[in-house]
Amino acid sequence: MKGTEHFKNVIQNYLDEQAQYDELFAENYRKKDKDMDSSFNTS
Secondary structure, three states: OOOOHHHHHHHHHHHHHHHHHOHHHHHHHOOOOOOHHHHHOOO
């Protein structure tokens, strides 16, 4: 089941903000093999 668009936007904004302040997180956050939809897909 996919998350709602609003939920994904809230999480995306939070992660973007964290990446501004945490270099180690930012390095992993920018990896190309990561995307929001696959993170929420639990099936």
